[in-house]
Amino acid sequence: MQGPHQEDSSLQEQTCRPAIADRIVVYEVASHEPTDMQYKVKEKIVKHVECSLLVVCSQNLVLCLEKRLQSLSFSGEKIREWVMESQIRYIKVVGGPPGREGLLVGLKNGQVLKVFVDNPFPVVLLKHQNSVRCLDLSASRTKLAVVDERNTLLVYDVVTKELLYQEPKANSVAWNTSCEDMLCYSGEGMLSIKANNFSTHQQRQQGFVVGFTASKIFCLDFFAMTCVDVPQSAPMIQYLERKLYKDAYKIGCLGVTEGDWNTLALEALEGMDFDISKKAFHRLRDLRFLELIHSIEERKRRGETNNHVFLPDILAYQGKFSEAAKLYIQGGQSEKAMEMYTDLRQFDKAKEFVVTTDKNVKQLVTKQADWFKTTNDPQAACDMYVAAGEYLKAVDIMGENGWVDRIVGLVHDLDKASQSNELLYKCATYLKNLSQYSYAAEVYEKLKDIKSLVSMYISIQQWNEAFSLAMQHPEFKDDVYTPYATWLVENDKFDEAQEALNKAGRQNEAIHLLEQLAENAIKESRFDDAGFYYWMLTKSALESARKEAQGEANQQAIGVHKENFYKFKELSEVYYVYHHIRRYTDQPFTSLLPEALMNMSRFLAHKITAKVPPGVSQVAVYLTLAKQSKTVGAFKLARYAYEKLKTLRTPGHLQEAIDMGCVTVRSKPFMDKEDLLPMCYRCSTTNQLFNTAGSICTNCRQPFVFSFVSFEVLPVVEFFLAEGISDDEAMKLIQMEAPRRSKNQGWKEAEQGNAQVLKLDEADDGRDGDPFTKLLNTLHSTNGEFVPVVVDRETLQAMHRTEVIVKKWGAPIGNQYYQSIIPDIGIAICRNCNQLFHSDDYEMQILAKDSCPFCRRVVDSS
16 A cells, blocks of 8 residues: 555455545556455556545546545546435445446435446435444345444345344444355454354454455455455354255355365255265265265165165264164164174174074175185185185185195085086186196086187197197197297297198298287387398298299299298398387487498388388488488488488477477588498499489499498499309309419510510509409499399309308299408308398307397307
């Protein structure tokens, strides 16, 4: 508040103003919280005003000047004036639309008027005998509270003008805006709350009441406005005493304690007001009583209309068991009394209410057995269940505690009438789980359930017994061999699995099994396993092609198998490499060098140019290529990768990093480091890191050969055999000792005419005279087409066997031959998958995994 001369203050919705001798300052609340008392300046009216009362509305101010009321705008202009019969003693804004609010006006002669700020004619509400001191109108505008000069509070009915009740010692009053029948008044240092015609609840509080909302009362004490939280427990209890549950619930919604809600819920429940009780228990989140109310409502819908039937259940839920038992007996429901005490584990009292029938005795014994089971006394519980004839529950306890002898004894001792299939199946299941397979087999044989017996043998991997049953019952042949093949595959015995399926005449299923395993591995993002399964499919296609070639040689079938061989081989390589890419993108750390990751992603980018295999993310491939290329200095390749990423649909969380990479790579040179560029070892051409035509030389179109660990280009050139040379002959020629290469570096004898001369020869390192090298120098690509390197017998014989690498696929695929251009660089080959590696990389993988990194063939590292 401003200034030292504050004369009056009033509160209207979100605006208040203090009246000061030379100016008026209008404030509004700083937030929308209803209890927030922080205000900020809205308007300043610089005008000298002399008035006894002043109130503020949404668009104007109303001043009281003895008998006159004046309405001023916030700019200080006079809008309207009303003249009353007597001196004005009290004004209060009672709400209304903006610019059309209503005012309660109390006069010295006892008249109470209602004035609308947009209407020049006041409306007389009633005439009181004494001068009015304070006024307020209830929320529904049906009740008027008046405090006169004798400090008496009087409440009138606005329509009938009837005096409803009066209270002494009051100097101000306010109706609760959330409850029609509740008001509060202050006087003599006490704050009094009154609901309906009930007695008044009081507490000490200085000041004048100016507002009452829900459980909050606003009091003005001199220049300070305070907000007082008052509990509504007392009014709610007054309504409960008169069984007015709905009104009590309305009071409770204004603000009561959790204990008061519990009292309301229980009182309403005992009073059979289920709707109010349910609402109260919902607030308490008491699921137990909500379930009780739901069950009672269901019973009422089924036709139970007598509320006295429900009262024992309600008392039992409250813990009043003796009273509930008495009511159960009075209602002829002694069985429910027995159930109640049984649930309470008070079996002695339960026996007092047992009706002597076999059903009730069995029920009580069963309940007692349940109690023994709950108290961790399984022996007694099992005996009680057997005595009650609850064999299934008894078997459950026997099985859970591993009592094999008792289960077997129960199976042998019970007569056929008691041995139901369900019981025998349960006994067999527990015996199987307890590894008592012979007893379980005996039970299955008693049930004549061969399928379950076969399933048991399969689950415990007793294949010999399963095969024996399959021979005796051929209809279960598929049930045995299919899981047997799956078990072999899971144990990395793929050859045995295919052999087993082949014996069963299920070659197609063997291939289908591997295809299904590969598809599942892709769906589960196990791309290393997917690559391995496709390699097994490659071997299967190769084996099928060999068998076709050895038989009637169906060329069409051989062609299909060869096509599958190349397709599966390429997929196995793609998923083998993509496994490392996904590990890099999904995991925070990697053991691979940036150069290796760049080479892998570059290898994949060439492979997926035409078609993307299922499960392979182009975003992951090109993002890895972009990052690692930028790291190692291949900026041109990084630019290409980022440009490619722009054409793809990328996840939102990667978009910012991609955009940042696209911007930062533009600051780098538009070229790749020279030491990163791959060289063709056939024509010695330096190639760019990425070729849209694939992993081939841009000059001679020779395909590059990669090391399947670091994926660097290996210094080898593939060559083909001349027509008429078989693989066997080629191998014999290669294994022959090659002629020694001349290493003379000096004088050489020659003939010129009729004379013999000596001349100094040029230095020869032995490679220029190599027939293979000479052959490479004579081959050139024409019209951009690939010209393969074809060698004859002489060239093969001239090759050193240590420099020739042969991938032995066998017929009908044939062998693949490679010549090492730089013999000093060691190159290793896995004889199972025929993949090539740098020798050092291959040895490190063998030491780490004891197997080939591609085909997982176990290799003795020693």
